[in-house]
Amino acid sequence: MPILEVKNLTVRYxxxxxxxxxxxxxxxxxxxxxxxxxxxxxSTIAKAITQGVDYTGQVLWEGMDIKQMKxxxxxxxxxxxxxxxxxxxxxxxxxxxxxGRYSYAPGIFSPRDDQDIEQVEAALEKTGLAKLxxxxxxxxxxxxxQRTFLAQIFAQDPLLLLLDEPTNHLDLLYQKQVLGLIRxxxxxxxxxxxxxxxxxxxxxxxxxxxxxxxxxxxxxxxAIEEVLTRENLHAxxxxxxxxxxxxxxxxxxx
Amino acid sequence: MARSQESFRLRDFLxxxxxxxxxxxxxxCVGSVSxxxxxxxxxxxxxxxxxxxxxxxxxxxxxSVRLPRVICVALVGASLSICxxxxxxxxxxxxxxxxxxxxxxxxSLGAVIAIAFNITIPSFPFAGTMVMAIIFAFISLLLILSLxxxxxxxxxxxxxxxxxxxYSMFVSATMSLVITFAYDKLRHITFWTMGSLQGSSYxxxxxxxxxxxxxxGVILSRAxxxxxxxxxxxxxxxxxxxxxxxxxxxxxxxxxxxGVCVSIGGVIAFVGLVTPHMVRMIVGPNHxxxxxxxxxxxxxxxxxxxxxxxxxxxxxxxxIGVVTSFIGSFxxxxxxxxxxxxx
Amino acid sequence: MKFIRLLAxxxxxxxxxxxxxxxxxxxxxxxxxAAPSTEDAxxxxxxxxxxxxxxxxxxxxxxxxxxxxxxxxxxxxDMLDREITLTEPATRVVALTASDCEIIWALGAGxxxxxxxxxxxxxxEVLDIPSVQSGAETNIEQIIALEPQIIFMNxxxxxxxxxxxxxxxxxxxxxxxxxxxxxxxxxxALIGSVMDKNDEANAVIEGMKADFAEVAELAxxxxxxxxxxxxxxxxxxxxxxxxxTFMNEIANLIGLKNCFEDVEGWGEISEEQVLERNPDYIxxxxxxxxxxxxxxxxxxxxxxxxDVTAVKNEAILxxxxxxxxxxxxxxxxxxxxxxxxxxxxxxxx
Numbered sequence: 001m002p003i004l005e006v007k008n009l010t011v012r013y014x015x016x017x018x019x020x021x022x023x024x025x026x027x028x029x030x031x032x033x034x035x036x037x038x039x040x041x042x043s044t045i046a047k048a049i050t051q052g053v054d055y056t057g058q059v060l061w062e063g064m065d066i067k068q069m070k071x072x073x074x075x076x077x078x079x080x081x082x083x084x085x086x087x088x089x090x091x092x093x094x095x096x097x098x099x100g101r102y103s104y105a106p107g108i109f110s111p112r113d114d115q116d117i118e119q120v121e122a123a124l125e126k127t128g129l130a131k132l133x134x135x136x137x138x139x140x141x142x143x144x145x146q147r148t149f150l151a152q153i154f155a156q157d158p159l160l161l162l163l164d165e166p167t168n169h170l171d172l173l174y175q176k177q178v179l180g181l182i183r184x185x186x187x188x189x190x191x192x193x194x195x196x197x198x199x200x201x202x203x204x205x206x207x208x209x210x211x212x213x214x215x216x217x218x219x220x221x222x223a224i225e226e227v228l229t230r231e232n233l234h235a236x237x238x239x240x241x242x243x244x245x246x247x248x249x250x251x252x253x254x
Numbered sequence: 255m256a257r258s259q260e261s262f263r264l265r266d267f268l269x270x271x272x273x274x275x276x277x278x279x280x281x282x283c284v285g286s287v288s289x290x291x292x293x294x295x296x297x298x299x300x301x302x303x304x305x306x307x308x309x310x311x312x313x314x315x316x317x318s319v320r321l322p323r324v325i326c327v328a329l330v331g332a333s334l335s336i337c338x339x340x341x342x343x344x345x346x347x348x349x350x351x352x353x354x355x356x357x358x359x360x361x362s363l364g365a366v367i368a369i370a371f372n373i374t375i376p377s378f379p380f381a382g383t384m385v386m387a388i389i390f391a392f393i394s395l396l397l398i399l400s401l402x403x404x405x406x407x408x409x410x411x412x413x414x415x416x417x418x419x420x421y422s423m424f425v426s427a428t429m430s431l432v433i434t435f436a437y438d439k440l441r442h443i444t445f446w447t448m449g450s451l452q453g454s455s456y457x458x459x460x461x462x463x464x465x466x467x468x469x470x471g472v473i474l475s476r477a478x479x480x481x482x483x484x485x486x487x488x489x490x491x492x493x494x495x496x497x498x499x500x501x502x503x504x505x506x507x508x509x510x511x512x513g514v515c516v517s518i519g520g521v522i523a524f525v526g527l528v529t530p531h532m533v534r535m536i537v538g539p540n541h542x543x544x545x546x547x548x549x550x551x552x553x554x555x556x557x558x559x560x561x562x563x564x565x566x567x568x569x570x571x572x573x574i575g576v577v578t579s580f581i582g583s584f585x586x587x588x589x590x591x592x593x594x595x596x597x
Numbered sequence: 598m599k600f601i602r603l604l605a606x607x608x609x610x611x612x613x614x615x616x617x618x619x620x621x622x623x624x625x626x627x628x629x630x631a632a633p634s635t636e637d638a639x640x641x642x643x644x645x646x647x648x649x650x651x652x653x654x655x656x657x658x659x660x661x662x663x664x665x666x667x668x669x670x671x672x673x674x675d676m677l678d679r680e681i682t683l684t685e686p687a688t689r690v691v692a693l694t695a696s697d698c699e700i701i702w703a704l705g706a707g708x709x710x711x712x713x714x715x716x717x718x719x720x721x722e723v724l725d726i727p728s729v730q731s732g733a734e735t736n737i738e739q740i741i742a743l744e745p746q747i748i749f750m751n752x753x754x755x756x757x758x759x760x761x762x763x764x765x766x767x768x769x770x771x772x773x774x775x776x777x778x779x780x781x782x783x784x785x786a787l788i789g790s791v792m793d794k795n796d797e798a799n800a801v802i803e804g805m806k807a808d809f810a811e812v813a814e815l816a817x818x819x820x821x822x823x824x825x826x827x828x829x830x831x832x833x834x835x836x837x838x839x840x841x842t843f844m845n846e847i848a849n850l851i852g853l854k855n856c857f858e859d860v861e862g863w864g865e866i867s868e869e870q871v872l873e874r875n876p877d878y879i880x881x882x883x884x885x886x887x888x889x890x891x892x893x894x895x896x897x898x899x900x901x902x903x904d905v906t907a908v909k910n911e912a913i914l915x916x917x918x919x920x921x922x923x924x925x926x927x928x929x930x931x932x933x934x935x936x937x938x939x940x941x942x943x944x945x946x
């Protein structure tokens with residue numbers, strides 16, 4: 001059974017149809033790249049999966065309708081990493097990471113067990129933030145901030161990670177760090193990732209599956225090499241993407 | 255490995271508790287009429303243990319006038335302060351408060367309508383204004399927030415201020431309209447726009463205490479959720495917070511607390527803005543510490559403001575709202591200036 | 598970006614202004630006291646012009662004598678020292694303040710009143726006369742539509758623009774603004790001379806003087822017993838009338854001492870101070886709306902007030918009809934009521 005299944009997903013804002021009748025499913029351990037031009041509805045699909053927008057159709061987790069689940073139950077299964085902006089208050093890194101454990105003990109009286117503490121420590125270690133644990137998030141660099149939220153997700157320990165262009169505004173080194181951390185995480189734990197990406201070369205480098213979308217409509221979905229064909233990309237981007245990518249990369253040889 | 259403790263520690267409790275008790279003692283001992291410390295202590299001691307109280311005017315002044323008033327002031331300060339702290343977390347904006355958003359004015363409008371049109375609840379003489387104040391506080395919050403979200407989803411500082419100004423104007427216009435219809439009650443009505451804790455009774459204190467324990471308790475129990483909101487509403491949803499549910503809970507409890515405070519003490523502006531801001535500088539933004547500390551600090555702040563109101567122009571009294579507004583406006587500008595520097 | 602910053606600054610200023618305005622409202626006594634008193638100019642407003650009004654007294658009464666014999670133009674000086682000339686006595690007048698309304702009625706000229714301020718309520722017949730908005734919301738159009746020759750108003754909330762607009766429309770403005778009993782006589786004389794009721798005015802003045810003299814004569818107090826005037830009840834913050842108010846003046850007249858005579862004009866005072874100053878009598882001017890305890894019962898039931906002499910002796914008088922606050926002929930009635938209460942009712946107990 002697929003871990004995630006989206007059936008006839010449609011999202012409307014007023015008269016505008018952002019996502020139009022999209023269906024796909026995803027097996028465990030895969031990394032799905034959602035690809036498409038600006039305004040194609042990529043982020044909206046991600047938002048619908050985490051119940052961030054109203055939609056019609058169904059989002060099923062192992063056959064269960066996510067709409068019927070409690071927020072904490074969803075959070076144990078799906079974690080989200082988006083672009084992070086500057087925060088209003090000076091919480092410490094550790095406070096932010098600890099909130100990742102919220103779904104396991106949401107009540108004020110629910111005890112924090114050793115596993116909670118271990119998970120937080122492991123997440124801080126894995127992301128290299130142990131030394132910064134008491135630093136205010138307002139003083140962090142963009143990469144450190146993004147790693148803090150990644151650590152929060154590691155603490156949250158979801159079965160599926162949803163990335164909504166989290167590395168877009170980051171310096172290259174941080175992009176590499178964050179994506180590397182995620183790939184290691186998938187490989188060691190067998191988790192699943194859904195990524196909204198802009199950058200086709202990144203998509204090809206990290207993804208196993210791809211979903212191509214244009215103007216809210218699904219173009220094609222499947223294994224990444226089957227989706228990112230010359231014909232498909234040409235239909236969506238109206239240019240020969242392969243040629244261009246090759247010519248760009250050719251510059252770097254030698 | 256040293257792990258920082260998130261919640262309010264015993265040490266913090268002692269620190270804030272002792273400060274509150276000290277200020278409380280000061281406010282009971284100092285007043286418009288000066289009464290020797292010894293007499294004050296004896297009056298309170300004897301009445302606690304049921305001993306006969308000595309003759310003289312100092313006893314009624316201490317026991318019937320000053321003590322209930324200081325208690326009410328402390329409770330109102332604590333309640334308004336925890337409300338301010340909760341709203342600033344929920345909306346991720348350090349300038350959000352019952353008075354800046356216009357919720358307090360909304361509550362006073364409810365009380366005014368109850369007085370003007372004789373809306374009462376049989377056998378509970380005071381409850382009519384209180385219930386109306388609570389309902390109007392809640393309606394105001396809903397109106398303000400839905401308007402604000404429509405204008406600017408991220409609820410920036412500018413939007414908050416703008417909405418607060420607009421809504422306050424709207425309320426004052428409506429109030430003038432109500433007064434035109436109920437001219438004979440003008441004097442009753444003017445009270446709600448002022449804020450006075452003169453003549454507070456032990457019954458008032460009991461009502462305030464009950465409200466603070468119930469609603470304040472609910473707010474405190476949502477400290478972690480408020481932390482998540484203070485980091486970002488999207489982040490809160492992603493980690494599994496029931497965003498709509500928590501928001502509704504906080505809005506209802508905050509409205510109820512503000513409604514109770516307004517129906518007893520009138521509109522006292524800026525308390526919920528000043529104290530959480532100061533407390534945040536001491537204990538940090540984590541609501542597990544911020545909220546309990548705000549309760550104490552709010553009590554301290556309002557007791558001191560009331561003390562100033564009582565003794566500054568003795569034998570005249572200043573309305574307490576004048577003192578808090580005076581301090582609050584300065585703090586407001588400082589916070590606003592800082593928040594603009596950051597962004 | 599600059600525009601947003603500017604906008605934000607403006608908003609902050611606006612917000613601050615609202616609060617300052619709110620504070621203003623709190624500081625001004627007239628908004629908190631009984632509604633009609635918005636019109637009963639509290640004492641301090643006229644405190645700054647004692648000499649001019651004294652002058653006006655002689656001039657106004659002087660003119661009045663002159664016009665008695667000769668028909669023709671009347672020239673009077675009002676209580677802001679403005680000269681007003683009329684070709685003939687006024688037969689259509691509007692009075693914005695309740696006190697002027699009462700004076701006109703006392704002069705027997707009630708039938709010449711074509712309009713009244715909204716807060717004029719005495720005698721009851723006044724309510725049949727068309728009312729106009731007064732005070733800060735004075736409605737000039739309403740007034741002009743009534744086609745009066747004269748409008749009487751006080752200084753409060755009347756801007757120079759209002760006056761100028763009225764005069765332009767051909768309505769002569771006469772300012773009556775009395776801060777003490779002597780000035781009330783001046784107002785009466787002034788209104789009398791404008792409306793050709795000099796004899797009646799003199800009779801009212803003499804009547805008041807006689808009443809005051811009578812109570813002053815009968816009163817046996819030597820200024821040791823104290824009285825506390827409560828303008829606003831505890832629930833809304835205690836307000837009292839101090840030095841420079843009619844209540845203070847009348848208390849002194851009948852040999853009582855206002856226990857808050859150190860307060861200038863009207864002011865919010867501390868409950869503790871009332872208990873400490875322990876007044877022998879309490880006069881409250883709270884209105885009773887027919888629900889709950891009466892103002893007297895409410896004072897008697899206050900916690901901690903049991904040891905106050907006035908409460909112990911139940912020496913509390915409730916005057917609900919502005920007898921002691923309105924600068925009109927009924928001040929004499931107020932003095933009589935207070936005298937009777939202190940020296941007859943209470944003495945009998």
